[in-house]
Amino acid sequence: MPVRPDNVRVTTARETALAFAEVLLPGSGALGSAALGLDRLDPLLPALAADLAGSRLEAAAPRLLDAPGAAGDAARALLERAGSALYADERTWPSLGYRVLQPGVHWPADPAVTALRTTALADVGDSYDVVVVGSGAGGGTAAHVLTSRGLHVLLVERGPSVAPPELPLDHQRNARVSTGLPHQLDLPEHDNPRVVVGLDGRRRTVDSTDPEWSGNASAVGGGTLVYGAQAWRLCPEDLAMGSRYGPRFTDWPLGYADLEPYYERVEQLAGVSGPAVPRTWDGPRRRGYPMPPLPDTLATTVLRAGADELGLETAPPPLLISSRAFGGRPGCVRCGNCVGFACHANAKNGSAVSTIPLALATGRCTLLADTVAERVLDAGPTGAAVLLSGVRARSGGPLRRTVRARHVVLAAGAVETARLLLLSDLGNSRGQVGRHLQAHPYTGAVGVFDDVVQDGLGPGPSISATRYRHGNDPVAAGGILANEFVQTPVEAWHKLVETGLVPRWGRTGVEAMRALANRTVHLAGPLQQTPLPGSRVTLAATTDSRGLPVAALHATELPSHDRAAAEHLADRAAQWLTASGATTVRRTLPSRTAVWAGQHQAGTARMGHDPATSVTDPRGRVWGQESVSVADGSLHVTNGGVNPVLTIMALAWRVAEAVAADLT
Numbered sequence: 001m002p003v004r005p006d007n008v009r010v011t012t013a014r015e016t017a018l019a020f021a022e023v024l025l026p027g028s029g030a031l032g033s034a035a036l037g038l039d040r041l042d043p044l045l046p047a048l049a050a051d052l053a054g055s056r057l058e059a060a061a062p063r064l065l066d067a068p069g070a071a072g073d074a075a076r077a078l079l080e081r082a083g084s085a086l087y088a089d090e091r092t093w094p095s096l097g098y099r100v101l102q103p104g105v106h107w108p109a110d111p112a113v114t115a116l117r118t119t120a121l122a123d124v125g126d127s128y129d130v131v132v133v134g135s136g137a138g139g140g141t142a143a144h145v146l147t148s149r150g151l152h153v154l155l156v157e158r159g160p161s162v163a164p165p166e167l168p169l170d171h172q173r174n175a176r177v178s179t180g181l182p183h184q185l186d187l188p189e190h191d192n193p194r195v196v197v198g199l200d201g202r203r204r205t206v207d208s209t210d211p212e213w214s215g216n217a218s219a220v221g222g223g224t225l226v227y228g229a230q231a232w233r234l235c236p237e238d239l240a241m242g243s244r245y246g247p248r249f250t251d252w253p254l255g256y257a258d259l260e261p262y263y264e265r266v267e268q269l270a271g272v273s274g275p276a277v278p279r280t281w282d283g284p285r286r287r288g289y290p291m292p293p294l295p296d297t298l299a300t301t302v303l304r305a306g307a308d309e310l311g312l313e314t315a316p317p318p319l320l321i322s323s324r325a326f327g328g329r330p331g332c333v334r335c336g337n338c339v340g341f342a343c344h345a346n347a348k349n350g351s352a353v354s355t356i357p358l359a360l361a362t363g364r365c366t367l368l369a370d371t372v373a374e375r376v377l378d379a380g381p382t383g384a385a386v387l388l389s390g391v392r393a394r395s396g397g398p399l400r401r402t403v404r405a406r407h408v409v410l411a412a413g414a415v416e417t418a419r420l421l422l423l424s425d426l427g428n429s430r431g432q433v434g435r436h437l438q439a440h441p442y443t444g445a446v447g448v449f450d451d452v453v454q455d456g457l458g459p460g461p462s463i464s465a466t467r468y469r470h471g472n473d474p475v476a477a478g479g480i481l482a483n484e485f486v487q488t489p490v491e492a493w494h495k496l497v498e499t500g501l502v503p504r505w506g507r508t509g510v511e512a513m514r515a516l517a518n519r520t521v522h523l524a525g526p527l528q529q530t531p532l533p534g535s536r537v538t539l540a541a542t543t544d545s546r547g548l549p550v551a552a553l554h555a556t557e558l559p560s561h562d563r564a565a566a567e568h569l570a571d572r573a574a575q576w577l578t579a580s581g582a583t584t585v586r587r588t589l590p591s592r593t594a595v596w597a598g599q600h601q602a603g604t605a606r607m608g609h610d611p612a613t614s615v616t617d618p619r620g621r622v623w624g625q626e627s628v629s630v631a632d633g634s635l636h637v638t639n640g641g642v643n644p645v646l647t648i649m650a651l652a653w654r655v656a657e658a659v660a661a662d663l664t
């Protein structure tokens with residue numbers, strides 16, 4: 001068969017790209033086209049090859065990596081592919097001091113770990129007491145509470161039901177990094193675009209490989225399948241931000257005393273390990289954590305000494321991770337593959353191993369995976385219907401069904417719950433749905449030490465300071481600081497290049513990675529952000545593969561007072577690292593403008609006392625809709641200076657209890 005000129009061009013362009021990759025990061029070009037995923041770059045490579053023709057590759061690199069236009073774009077994309085493939089390759093790990101399991105440690109064989117049993121769409125009933133949409137942190141908790149009250153629940157999840165130990169531990173597809181490849185548990189990338197609206201109103205269609213797409217995991221368990229599992233409570237001050245800091249914040253319609261019993265229930269049931277003594281800005285608690293914290297790491301010792309010198313109180317962070325056998329499952333084996341991966345030891349206590357199995361065990365929960373809730377229909381005082389679309393079990397052909405319920409609970413995550421409310425024309429008579437989308441501008445500092453300070457013992461966050469959650473006058477709000485999760489080499493490479501500690505290309509870059517990968521510590525925290533009405537989810541003109549308008553995510557600029565608070569927290573992190581012996585410190589600050597969604601997305605259906613300024617009442621019921629409630633991060637009025645998941649679960653418990661009280 002004759003070779004087509006196009007193929008020749010692609011082959012030549014790939015060969016040039018491999019040679020250039022080898023110059024950009026020695027060792028990467030030798031991995032070959034398939035390992036680098038060059039097929040994804042094919043449309044870009046001819047421009048690169050044309051630019052490089054006849055030039056010395058070393059000389060072209062610095063110019064091209066900063067060049068505007070197609071060849072520059074191709075060079076930067078190739079560098080990303082080269083770095084990700086190189087550092088995801090196990091053969092580089094010994095030189096970086098990274099290992100997945102410590103010597104002599106094995107994943108515990110847990111026969112209980114199988115994918116949760118699901119029912120085919122064709123086989124589900126026509127009506128249920130409650131349909132819960134989304135099986136993540138909020139939906140799993142709601143399903144547990146509702147079924148434990150004797151109600152029959154259909155739990156609908158658009159992603160698959162998976163067995164974590166069967167999921168590959170591919171560092172390039174980890175949920176914590178953006179390498180240009182699809183994340184392990186994201187939706188098929190081209191079927192589910194979103195639109196990002198910039199400050200200038202310009203619209204950009206993004207797929208799930210783009211960080212601004214703002215994904216959590218789409219699978220039974222949602223974000224809790226791959227989360228890092230930091231399990232913080234909001235404190236009393238977090239729920240009264242308006243009273244404390246003025247009108248740019250709004251108070252929650254409930255106080256800490258209303259939430260405390262629900263925090264306790266989640267901690268005891270799902271399983272949180274944490275310190276025995278209360279910390280600064282902790283609210284009062286009636287019961288301690290059910291498990292002690294995980295043991296120290298090498299970094300804990302180093303950072304504790306620095307904190308002691310500053311007189312800074314520290315404690316291990318609370319984690320939804322078992323520090324010993326708990327709930328019939330093994331304890332954590334402290335691997336180097338925690339955040340962004342599902343746990344192969346079955347020790348990470350997300351919905352898929354805690355609340356949903358309990359719901360299924362009642363015999364009153366039907367779990368429907370791989371099925372999208374498209375719209376809520378006919379909502380009225382006695383119930384509503386949900387339009388579902390999935391596939392036929394045998395033929396794989398499309399199938400749509402409508403299922404009725406006495407009540408519908410939306411827990412699809414803050415972006416998709418807002419989208420569903422808008423698609424269903426529910427709760428938006430005052431134009432509030434989708435507004436106040438918020439996240440966490442992460443802020444902190446990276447410190448370089450003379451000696452090795454990382455021992456690779458997972459999950460990683462082992463010491464935290466809560467002093468800066470509040471009381472940071474003159475700046476408002478603040479956040480916790482904690483050391484980061486054990487970083488995969490791919491993640492470490494991104495971080496060290498971003499901070500300028502490792503040159504982004506060349507042999508010096510590879511050598512600096514080897515020298516610094518386990519001699520750095522990143523201290524960071526989620527900054528409490530001002531909710532803005534213009535930071536929002538709307539419906540785009542673009543549609544998904546089902547023909548439904550997708551979410552448009554509107555970027556906003558971080559207000560100056562939030563930027564000042566970020567500087568303050570970054571300075572505190574830098575001070576702590578310096579006191580701990582870091583010889584070089586680089587602050588890590590959030591970007592000035594962004595889509596404030598991501599993995600901590602919240603706030604798009606906030607609760608309140610006034611229907612003019614909120615979407616749900618204080619029980620989580622959509623204003624004017626007795627039969628529809630929200631039970632996920634969308635409810636958050638403010639998002640705290642801590643990770644959100646424990647609050648999402650506690651609120652979902654409270655919402656579900658209120659629904660159950662009405663229906664039983």
Ligand SMILES: Cc1cc2nc3c(=O)[nH]c(=O)nc-3n(C[C@H](O)[C@H](O)[C@H](O)COP(=O)(O)OP(=O)(O)OC[C@H]3O[C@@H](n4cnc5c(N)ncnc54)[C@H](O)[C@@H]3O)c2cc1C
Pocket residue numbers: 133134135136137138139156157158159175176215216217218219220221222223224226227228229230231232339340341371372373374411412413414416417420599600601631632633634643644645646648
């Ligand atoms: C890598 C990573 C690390 C994280 N680390 C932490 C941490 O350490 N601590 C912390 O507090 N939080 C952490 N988070 C965030 C945490 O996981 C989320 O805050 C939490 O899972 C959100 O809960 P949710 O119920 O609002 O939504 P999700 O858990 O995202 O669940 C929503 C579910 O709804 C499904 N869905 C959406 N639309 C539809 C539809 N139309 N029909 C059917 N199903 C639908 C989705 O597929 C998904 O499974 C992390 C997240 C990630 C991804």
Ligand code: SF4
Pocket residue numbers: 321322331332333334335336337338339342343344345346347348458459
């Ligand atoms: S570190 Fe995380 S992923 Fe590894 S065994 Fe422990 S909980 Fe599981």
